[in-house]
Amino acid sequence: MEKKSAKSFIQEIAKFCKEKGFVFPSCEIYGGFSGFYDYGPLGVELKKNIKDEWWNTFVRQRDDVVGIDACTITHAMVWKASGHVESFTDPLIECKKCHKRFRADHFIEDSLGISVDGITIEQINEIIEKHSLKCPYCKGELTSAKAFNLMFKTFVGAVEDESSIAYLRPETAQLMFTNFKLVMKASRLKLPFGIAQIGRAYRNEISPRDFLFRMREFEQMEIEYFVHPDKLNDCPYLNEELLNFELNVYSAEMQKKGEKHKKMKLKEALEKGIIKTAWHGYWLVLMYKWFVDLGVNPEKLRIRQHLPEELSHYALDTWDIEYEFPFGWKEIHGMANRTTYDLERHMKFSGKDLTYFDEETKKKIVPYVVAEPSQGVDRAFLVFIIDAYTKEKDRIVLKLHPRLAPYKVAVFPLVKRDGLDKKAKEIHEMLKKDFTSFYDEKGSIGRRYARQDEIGTPFCITIDYQTLEDDTVTIRDRDTKEQIRVKVSELKKILYELIYNGVKFEEIKKKL
Numbered sequence: 001m002e003k004k005s006a007k008s009f010i011q012e013i014a015k016f017c018k019e020k021g022f023v024f025p026s027c028e029i030y031g032g033f034s035g036f037y038d039y040g041p042l043g044v045e046l047k048k049n050i051k052d053e054w055w056n057t058f059v060r061q062r063d064d065v066v067g068i069d070a071c072t073i074t075h076a077m078v079w080k081a082s083g084h085v086e087s088f089t090d091p092l093i094e095c096k097k098c099h100k101r102f103r104a105d106h107f108i109e110d111s112l113g114i115s116v117d118g119i120t121i122e123q124i125n126e127i128i129e130k131h132s133l134k135c136p137y138c139k140g141e142l143t144s145a146k147a148f149n150l151m152f153k154t155f156v157g158a159v160e161d162e163s164s165i166a167y168l169r170p171e172t173a174q175l176m177f178t179n180f181k182l183v184m185k186a187s188r189l190k191l192p193f194g195i196a197q198i199g200r201a202y203r204n205e206i207s208p209r210d211f212l213f214r215m216r217e218f219e220q221m222e223i224e225y226f227v228h229p230d231k232l233n234d235c236p237y238l239n240e241e242l243l244n245f246e247l248n249v250y251s252a253e254m255q256k257k258g259e260k261h262k263k264m265k266l267k268e269a270l271e272k273g274i275i276k277t278a279w280h281g282y283w284l285v286l287m288y289k290w291f292v293d294l295g296v297n298p299e300k301l302r303i304r305q306h307l308p309e310e311l312s313h314y315a316l317d318t319w320d321i322e323y324e325f326p327f328g329w330k331e332i333h334g335m336a337n338r339t340t341y342d343l344e345r346h347m348k349f350s351g352k353d354l355t356y357f358d359e360e361t362k363k364k365i366v367p368y369v370v371a372e373p374s375q376g377v378d379r380a381f382l383v384f385i386i387d388a389y390t391k392e393k394d395r396i397v398l399k400l401h402p403r404l405a406p407y408k409v410a411v412f413p414l415v416k417r418d419g420l421d422k423k424a425k426e427i428h429e430m431l432k433k434d435f436t437s438f439y440d441e442k443g444s445i446g447r448r449y450a451r452q453d454e455i456g457t458p459f460c461i462t463i464d465y466q467t468l469e470d471d472t473v474t475i476r477d478r479d480t481k482e483q484i485r486v487k488v489s490e491l492k493k494i495l496y497e498l499i500y501n502g503v504k505f506e507e508i509k510k511k512l
């Protein structure tokens with residue numbers, strides 16, 4: 001998509017989200033607050049469903065992953081040890097005349113239309129000089145680029161000095177490392193195992209942009225997966241289904257050669273050494289498949305390996321899951337091999353023993369983070385909305401997976417009289433106990449369907465005159481607009497099949 005139309009598409013999505021009550025610009029009555037968004041009544045339901053799906057899949061349904069919920073304001077030593085105080089920076093440039101500030105790599109990408117992932121400060125300064133780039137607002141001269149730390153700093157307690165500095169966490173990950181020993185002991189965990197967390201993270205982004213894509217306060221769903229350092233390929237969970245799962249793969253080598261991504265089975269990517277460890281491949285497929293199972297178009301997903309110059313200070317090898325947004329292929333998930341870096345650093349800085357006793361060799365070892373699946377909640381939200389947003393001839397329909405939809409059902413009386421409204425309310429009350437249900441008696445039935453299509457409600461239940469005679473109702477399918485008539489006594493069971501068991505509307509129709 002062209003840059004201008006990509007921008008207007010994102011603006012259209014942001015407007016849609018605001019009008020329907022998914023997402024609001026934060027503090028709008030005070031002119032807004034750049035990089036901050038509030039979730040509205042429908043947004044909070046969709047976001048909760050995304051987090052529940054993730055937590056159920058990767059924590060509750062597994063025996064080897066446990067969860068924590070740690071603080072968001074954190075001890076300064078955590079970030080000194082992790083390397084964030086020193087290295088968690090983006091390049092900043094400023095206009096010498098109007099003093100507007102820009103994230104230098106984004107500024108170059110926007111000005112020259114080239115990708116400069118992983119570029120150094122020196123290279124940035126060379127490019128700015130070579131192309132005589134100026135401030136896009138006042139044509140003023142620009143300063144040289146300098147490293148800008150993205151962490152929000154605060155003070156804890158009544159005194160504001162060096163000793164009371166604390167940081168708002170820029171990732172949830174570090175708290176999994178600082179709690180590592182406590183969690184391992186309390187849950188009596190044996191390697192391999194993971195610690196998971198969903199929670200807020202804060203980054204003072206220089207130029208927040210693209211709606212929910214780059215925010216200053218956001219949420220992450222992360223797992224630190226620890227294995228024995230000598231067993232990076234012993235993954236007992238890799239079965240035929242996962243090995244034969246097809247991914248769009250874009251390795252560092254393909255990027256260097258100027259090639260496009262290739263479709264490849266995990267098996268092939270491992271055999272050819274493109275993905276280096278079985279564990280990394282396993283977690284990449286699981287996270288990629290999570291999006292596909294929740295309805296995202298697989299053609300718009302790929303895994304992309306970081307170029308060596310892009311790697312974070314803690315990473316040996318990183319693969320992102322990317323989605324093809326209207327503004328290009330962008331990271332929605334980061335998965336680094338963090339080695340033993342973090343536990344080693346925390347041992348060094350705290351003086352505490354964070355090792356694991358290996359019963360087999362009777363030796364202490366430092367567990368190895370072979371993969372750190374790190375998913376932004378808000379970027380997942382944006383993907384699910386954009387992928388589902390469909391314009392048809394006569395309607396806008398949000399084709400969200402039923403499990404994610406804010407309302408699972410809407411209940412309508414055909415007309416608001418003759419006892420149809422009373423019966424409809426009874427059915428709504430009955431359904432509400434198991435599904436999020438919306439009752440609507442206002443306007444024409446067509447208008448009521450259209451309102452639900454727009455917000456992604458997969459099924460609408462209509463109560464008509466026949467209901468009063470034989471206790472049956474119609475279920476209308478959002479995507480096909482087809483209807484079936486079912487007994488009220490079977491309604492919950494059928495809805496459950498449709499929403500949670502993945503049974504298709506067509507199949508139910510055939511069986512009736």
Ligand code: GAP
Nearest residue numbers: 171173213214215218332333334374375376379
């Ligand atoms: N613990 C590793 C880590 O934080 P990251 O690649 O910096 O890695 C992981 O972030 C994920 O968090 C990203 O893939 C993205 O989904 C989300 N994320 C990061 N910065 C974000 C921002 N400013 N706004 C929204 N989501 C963000």
